[in-house]
Amino acid sequence: MKKVIVSVTNDLTTDQRVAKVCNTLFNNGFDILLVGRKLKDSLPIQRNYPTKRISLFFNKGFLFYAEYNFRLFFFLLFTKKNILLSNDLDTLLPNYLVSKLQHKKLVYDSHELFPEVPELLHKPFVKKTWITLENLILPKLKNSYTVCKSIADFYNKKYNANFKVIKNYPYSKSVEKGVLPFHHNQKKIILYQGAINLGRGLALMIKTMQFLPDFTFVIAGKGDIDCELKALVKKLNCKNVKFLGKLAPLELQKITPHADLGISLEEDLGLNYRFALPNKIYDYIHAEVPILISDLPEMKKIVLKYGVGEIVKSRTPESMANQIKQLLEKDFSNQLKKAKKECIWEDEKLVHIFKNLN
Structure with a gap:
């Protein structure tokens, strides 16, 4: 059974795409470990596979990314695995370094065009830093996928890459109404x-x-x-x-x-x-x-x-x-x-x- 370590920078509870990926792999015979971070308001989490949430001193800005990537690197380095699955650019560097050091397979799931998020519009230095990281690593990746054709086409053209598309569809299931947590007067x-x-x-x-x-x-x-x-x-x-x-x-x-x-x-x-x-x-x-x-x-x-x-x-x-x-x-x-x-x-x-x- 191949062990996959899946890493994200969120607290795991609301990331439906990552949950679907982990469940699908788990149900198809892969051993899954999902790694994220612990926040003060993090909700309890129960999954069919193990999870780990890292508590940090810093939870925003440069210091958050630096601390989390540093700690994630050493966690990945000293934990048994066969495959590393990095979700988005903010987890890619430690995954890439460990994959090279230990000759492990690396898979990259790009949920978005990370350097192009609106929060970086007026932060040219930060944006340039993420673009530089992308330029250094993405052309070297062999196993990558993303959420839609437009992003796949963009990366494939820019980096001569081979991004596939895994759309973020929900599971096929009946949807049941619950009780609304407010009164809305039939509006x-x-x-x-x-x-x-x-x-x-x-x-x-x-x-x-x-x-x-x-x-x-x-x-x-x-x-x-x-x-x-x-x-x-x-x-x-x-x-x-x-x-x-x-x-x-x-x-x-x-x-x-x-x-x-x-x-x-x-x-x-x-x-x-x-x-x-x-x-x-x-x-x-x-x-x-x-x-x-x-x-x-x-x-x-x-x-x-x-x-x-x-x-x-x-x-x-x-x-x-x-x-x-x-x-x-x-x-x-x-x-x-x-x-x-x-x-x-x-x-x-x-x-x-x-x-x-x-």
């Missing part, structure tokens, strides 16, 4: 689930809620701009906006079917968002919730192919409110059922990659 629910970060269109959606008094906007997640958004809600006196905070995936799966509309309104703040194909889009589809998404290449492919919602026509609060009202007068149920059957994790060829490593 229609607009849902955002995911990280609350710069460029997600959340401030725009909050402003739009001023024109949608008969709707409730539910934000399920946590991130860097929590406080800014809550201050905006207070300033606009928007009583129809609810913050649920960070939820475990199983909790979220029971809330999503209550929504009448799921949104993914990422702004075109660099290549990472331009090529984004967020997990939440498929989660909405599997809960049979129609979607409203940004006019960005990978996202709009879903709407154009399956007809499960609409692309934003104008990013102004009043026009978006009008579009939402008109959108919810339409019936997308047949299209959602069809897309739900076709977009399933079980059809992705992940195991083939791990059984045929170069």
